[in-house]
Amino acid sequence: MISPRAIAAVSRVRLRDAACAASLRRLVGNTTTNPGLIPGARIRAIHGNSAQQAQQIEQSPQLTSPQLSQTDSQVVVHWGDGRSSTFDNQFLYDHCRCPSCFHPKTKQRLKTLGPVNPDVRINSIEVKEGAVHITWGTDPAHHSSFPLNFLQQASYDPPLFNRDQLLDRVPLKLWGSSIAENPPTVTYDSVMPDKAGADAEKGVMKWLEKVHDYGFCFVTGVPTTATATEELIRRMSFIRETHYGGFWAFTADMSKGDLAYSNEGLPAHTDTPYFTDPAGLQIFHCLSHPCPPGTGGETLLVDAFYVADQVAKRDPAAYETLSRLAVPFHASGNDGTMLRPPVSQPILRHDHMGRLQQARWNNEDRCVLGEGWSPAEIREWYAAARLFGDICTSKEAEYWVKLTPGTVVVIDNWRVMHGRAAFTGQRTMSGAYVGADDWRSRRRALLKQFSSADSSEWSFGW
Numbered sequence: 467m468i469s470p471r472a473i474a475a476v477s478r479v480r481l482r483d484a485a486c487a488a489s490l491r492r493l494v495g496n497t498t499t500n501p502g503l504i505p506g507a508r509i510r511a512i513h514g515n516s517a518q519q520a521q522q523i524e525q526s527p528q529l530t531s532p533q534l535s536q537t538d539s540q541v542v543v544h545w546g547d548g549r550s551s552t553f554d555n556q557f558l559y560d561h562c563r564c565p566s567c568f569h570p571k572t573k574q575r576l577k578t579l580g581p582v583n584p585d586v587r588i589n590s591i592e593v594k595e596g597a598v599h600i601t602w603g604t605d606p607a608h609h610s611s612f613p614l615n616f617l618q619q620a621s622y623d624p625p626l627f628n629r630d631q632l633l634d635r636v637p638l639k640l641w642g643s644s645i646a647e648n649p650p651t652v653t654y655d656s657v658m659p660d661k662a663g664a665d666a667e668k669g670v671m672k673w674l675e676k677v678h679d680y681g682f683c684f685v686t687g688v689p690t691t692a693t694a695t696e697e698l699i700r701r702m703s704f705i706r707e708t709h710y711g712g713f714w715a716f717t718a719d720m721s722k723g724d725l726a727y728s729n730e731g732l733p734a735h736t737d738t739p740y741f742t743d744p745a746g747l748q749i750f751h752c753l754s755h756p757c758p759p760g761t762g763g764e765t766l767l768v769d770a771f772y773v774a775d776q777v778a779k780r781d782p783a784a785y786e787t788l789s790r791l792a793v794p795f796h797a798s799g800n801d802g803t804m805l806r807p808p809v810s811q812p813i814l815r816h817d818h819m820g821r822l823q824q825a826r827w828n829n830e831d832r833c834v835l836g837e838g839w840s841p842a843e844i845r846e847w848y849a850a851a852r853l854f855g856d857i858c859t860s861k862e863a864e865y866w867v868k869l870t871p872g873t874v875v876v877i878d879n880w881r882v883m884h885g886r887a888a889f890t891g892q893r894t895m896s897g898a899y900v901g902a903d904d905w906r907s908r909r910r911a912l913l914k915q916f917s918s919a920d921s922s923e924w925s926f927g928w
């Protein structure tokens with residue numbers, strides 16, 4: 467699953483020093499800034515690899531003729547440039563992708579873990595035609611062939627390859643208020659088949675790339691009806707149903723127990739922090755707000771990853787606090803709804819490699835703090851949250867825009883916060899949520915569809 471952009475990066479890839487396992491996990495940057503290093507902490511990165519990091523990995527010139535050595539339970543591939551990768555026999559046997567171990571159509575593992583045990587032995591092994599071929603001492607004997615580039619990419623002892631490229635994790639573009647000069651935008655005509663024809667899917671890919679890179683994207687020229695808005699959203703992905711419904715259109719009538727249904731101003735926030743899996747995309751379309759006589763209602767967007775980056779630079783300990791202390795959220799304002807995730811998460815949530823993946827910032831929906839916290843941590847959290855909030859509301863971070871009917875905004879709700887100014891007059895909004903996994907899946911599938919990269923069985927399941 468390598469995107470066209472990743473291909474360029476992969477072509478510059480070099481096997482890295484075996485001693486670099488730790489530095490693979492080091493702070494990774496983004497196109498605009500590097501987040502601050504947090505000494506001693508595992509949390510150290512804004513999501514996304516930098517061009518700089520990609521350049522540190524290059525194809526080994528001797529990849530085609532490595533040497534092998536073995537113990538009873540391990541295979542060592544010596545790449546020919548002083549570096550080597552050690553693989554446990556169990557790992558290799560488990561990752562066989564012959565048609566009896568891996569379904570070529572469904573891309574699913576067919577072998578159970580039963581035969582994958584510490585006693586699995588190798589009868590013979592050789593390097594030939596760009597692959598390591600193994601005959602296993604199983605009964606009956608089993609043959610596996612591992613392409614050398616797979617072994618390079620899958621090397622874990624030590625890690626030699628940045629898997630970001632395989633997962634289409636391209637650098638994020640953090641932004642502040644100056645995004646107003648050139649906000650990410652696509653046209654309605656470029657994504658709808660009856661307008662763009664065969665290129666419409668490519669249009670959707672470009673749309674999702676902007677959502678991925680910037681955390682939001684406008685769509686201009688959208689017909690100002692609920693039907694057209696819903697159709698546009700469904701071009702992108704499924705709609706996620708919640709206690710607010712699926713696709714919604716409403717005026718400020720407090721029909722639901724949420725401030726969104728009022729005409730009050732709302733500070734920058736992420737939606738649905740009270741779900742275990744908060745909404746992935748928040749999509750809005752102001753269908754009508756005649757001004758005059760109406761006033762206000764400007765939309766506020768703030769890049770929470772930019773804010774996090776600023777916090778890390780100014781006060782690494784505050785960043786660590788916001789990344790560690792779990793904050794409970796709830797939604798209790800609707801009859802019959804008592805939402806609160808069983809596992810509370812910190813404001814800044816990182817993946818297993820310490821990359822920032824999600825911000826939950828919603829002062830209105832916060833529950834009672836302090837379960838499992840020390841008195842000192844209460845004070846630390848308020849100080850850290852105040853710093854986050856101060857940067858959030860700074861001139862440098864806030865992007866205000868008056869959205870008029872015909873312009874839809876798609877927001878990555880795991881990253882970009884939204885808010886609005888108070889308003890008067892009759893205002894009709896429509897929109898929907900889309901699941902985080904769903905839009906990411908659609909983006910990656912489109913990247914694969916329009917890429918000429920490897921689509922063998924070895925390119926799946928990273």
Ligand SMILES: [Fe+2]
Nearest residue numbers: 726736737884
């Ligand atoms: Fe909201």
Ligand SMILES: [Zn+2]
Nearest residue numbers: 562563564567
């Ligand atoms: Zn097999």
